[in-house]
Amino acid sequence: MPMIDADGCLLNVSVEGRDGGPTLMLSNSLGCTLQMWEPQMKALTQVFRVIRYDRRGHGKSNVAPGPYTMERFGRDVLAILDDLNIEKVHWCGLSMGGMVGQWLGANAPERFGKLILANTSCYYAEPTKWLERIDAVKKGGIAAVADAVIAGWLTQDFREREPDITARMKSMLLASPVEGYLACCEALSTLDQRALLPKIKSPTLVIAGRHDMATPISAGELIRSNIPGASMTIIDAAHISNVEQPHAFTDAVVGFLTQR
Numbered sequence: 624m625p626m627i628d629a630d631g632c633l634l635n636v637s638v639e640g641r642d643g644g645p646t647l648m649l650s651n652s653l654g655c656t657l658q659m660w661e662p663q664m665k666a667l668t669q670v671f672r673v674i675r676y677d678r679r680g681h682g683k684s685n686v687a688p689g690p691y692t693m694e695r696f697g698r699d700v701l702a703i704l705d706d707l708n709i710e711k712v713h714w715c716g717l718s719m720g721g722m723v724g725q726w727l728g729a730n731a732p733e734r735f736g737k738l739i740l741a742n743t744s745c746y747y748a749e750p751t752k753w754l755e756r757i758d759a760v761k762k763g764g765i766a767a768v769a770d771a772v773i774a775g776w777l778t779q780d781f782r783e784r785e786p787d788i789t790a791r792m793k794s795m796l797l798a799s800p801v802e803g804y805l806a807c808c809e810a811l812s813t814l815d816q817r818a819l820l821p822k823i824k825s826p827t828l829v830i831a832g833r834h835d836m837a838t839p840i841s842a843g844e845l846i847r848s849n850i851p852g853a854s855m856t857i858i859d860a861a862h863i864s865n866v867e868q869p870h871a872f873t874d875a876v877v878g879f880l881t882q883r
């Protein structure tokens with residue numbers, strides 16, 4: 624896997640799939656690595672060349688000092704595309720990945736074909752929950768918030784049915800570098816991309832989770848209604864909908880990206 628330099632921060636990038644196929648870039652959620660896309664990889668790599676990466680502060684990427692911003696995350700993506708010599712990609716980002724996708728769709732439209740913005744938000748009316756989380760993680764590490772975060776990621780029904788997958792997701796979260804996690808929470812505490820949405824001209828699919836309390840359907844609807852021509856699909860899942868409903872998520876992605 625190449626390590627790609629984005630303004631002095633080395634980012635862990637993986638490129639797999641169909642050579643010469645259309646390229647799809649996947650972008651992870653807070654506290655997850657590129658491994659979160661494993662349930663989609665078999666199907667997606669049959670159709671697309673798939674780029675995954677660990678956002679700065681996550682996984683095997685460097686933990687550059689914060690604060691981080693959506694612009695910084697967006698410029699990291701452009702640095703990856705430039706390094707790989709790739710002009711244009713489709714985008715699928717979940718949660719923070721969807722927030723970065725909003726920034727890119729508005730600020731680098733020529734680099735993006737279609738956008739999929741899953742389980743995401745453009746704005747938090749109440750940043751208190753992020754400030755409280757920052758406080759709790761500073762005092763007790765990620766373990767202090769892990770159970771509450773996992774309860775938001777996956778429904779209780781799924782957690783009971785799939786204890787092994789749930790345990791893997793929790794290990795991924797607990798392995799996040801604390802400094803990187805905190806710098807991302809800080810970026811979330813000041814998130815407001817409402818003014819960017821009408822500037823997005825790429826065909827856009829918003830995916831929301833019926834049981835997602837972190838970025839509820841109303842947050843998805845705010846995004847859909849402000850991006851010209853955007854459509855929305857609701858999946859029967861909590862926040863990490865691609866893990867909880869892998870087939871429904873993959874079908875939504877492939878269906879949208881292959882439709883003319």
Ligand SMILES: O=C(O)CC1=CCC(=O)O1
Nearest residue numbers: 652653718719772775837
């Ligand atoms: O981790 C969470 O609690 C949910 C979340 C919100 C933004 C994001 O990327 O993850």
